[in-house]
Amino acid sequence: MLDVTRLRVIEAVARHGSVTAAAKELHYSQPSVTHHLARLEAETGAQLLQRVGRGIRLTQAGQLLADRAAEILGRIDAVDAELAAHVGLTAGRVRLAGFSSAIGSLIPRAVAALAETHPGLQIGLTDMHPPEALELLRTGKIDVAVVFRYDETEPEPSGVRLHHLLDDPLYLLSSGQGQRIADLRGAIWIAGCDRCRSHLLSLCAEEGYEPQIGYTSDDMVVMQTLVAAGLGVTTMPGLALRAHRADGIVASELPGSRRHVFAATYGEPPDPPATAALLAALADAAKLD
Secondary structure, three states: OOOHHHHHHHHHHHHHOOHHHHHHHHOOOHHHHHHHHHHHHHHHOOOOEEEEOOEEEEOHHHHHHHHHHHHHHHHHHHHHHHHHHHOOOOOOEEEEEEOHHHHOOHHHHHHHHHHHHOOOOEEEEEEOOHHHHHHHHHOOOOOEEEEEEOOOOOOOOOOEEEEEEEEEEEEEEEOOOOOOHHHOOOOEEEEOOHHHHHHHHHHHHHOOOOOEEEEEOOOHHHHHHHHHOOOOEEEEEHHHHHHOOOOOOEEEEEEEEEEEEEEEEEOOOOOOHHHHHHHHHHHHHHHOO
């Protein structure tokens, strides 16, 4: 049977790419880390490490085990959180990740409401794009991910359950009145994160052209500043505009264009009490938007 301590060692080595850094994180000596790795190779019967110059790298088998170790350790941490939550909502913790415009709008309302009703509940929050947040959710490092998707976005990983919060309208940002995507074939565009960029390409493709992207940023303040300076045009969801709106921009709603915002959980229902309480708080906060 695989030892959890040794799984933590190979996961840390894979993440840092170094025995020294893994030993420092785990508060072990380097010989202790090396011993655990040797024992893990003996237990599995597989070569997990290769010498490369003065360092090491994981073999294919080692990388496979490290990836699975991350999932196993994440699920162990999730069980700890669930057990704490089952003691009651006077204690325990729930870990949340969300994208920036949701953190700038509905998430603080939800977290504040939850802190009022359950003051003993600890809530962790991380700012993260949907693909990375879903990976943390899958590996048990968080309990809830607030994510967005467009109609053409690829399906979420198996095991992810989506709880609909709201549909967020999309706006065209420019420095002039009455502009449409069809009129901006020759414009310089500002692209956002990968998921938003993909949707921008789809919108422009519907009008028969590929946008000329001159700037890329996932910071809504930077994007609006560039538009206000007359350096380009972009699209932006309503939540982002409510979180921050710069002077000198014109926002025109794009008819029929929406991104869908969800709270995502992983695994079969029912959700642990702390997670269920957070989902309810997020749903209540979304009704105010």
